[in-house]
Amino acid sequence: MEFSKYFTFEEATRTNHTDLLKANQDEAKTKLDAGIKFAREVLDPIRENLGYPMMTNSFYRGPTLNAKVGGSTRSQHMAFQAWDGNFKGFESDDMKMFILGAIWSLIKTGKVKVGQLLIERGCIHISGPRDLNRDGEVAYYNVATKRKEGIISGGLK
Ligand SMILES: [Zn+2]
Helix, strand or coil, X not given: CCCCCCCCHHHHHCCCCHHHHHHHHHHHHCCHHHHHHHHHHHHHHHHHHHCCCEEEEECCCCHHHHHHHCCCCCCHXXXXXXXXXXXXCCCCHHHHHHHHHHHHHHHHCCCCCCCCEEEECCEEEEECCEEECXXXXXXXXXXXXXXXXXXXXXXXX
């Protein structure tokens, strides 16, 4: 399956809850367009510009998996628009902050549009720009949005 330059559908849908892998992949297919768009327009440019391998910890989490791990019902992971992971060789707390700064520079120079950029549970969390549509689903935002484009929040957790 053609997914993105640097990411595969398999890594995007992987889970340690192997009994839920099939359900997670089936649910991911219903959000595939959003996932591909997010990977190609947000993750690939970050990977390309920073030049360091991105190790995916958690990417798509469908309703079944999200319920199992107690995720927020409004999680962008459920919309296939959020990625958690680390950058190879930059796994210490200081180096994670370095990576956040580097991504922040990409945002400020207009090289990438990000919704949220933060550290949660030891991983860097990157989500796509978003708006909530009438159905309560997370919709992808056009680059022309006037909404806040990026957030660096919290310290290291
Ligand atoms: Zn996350």
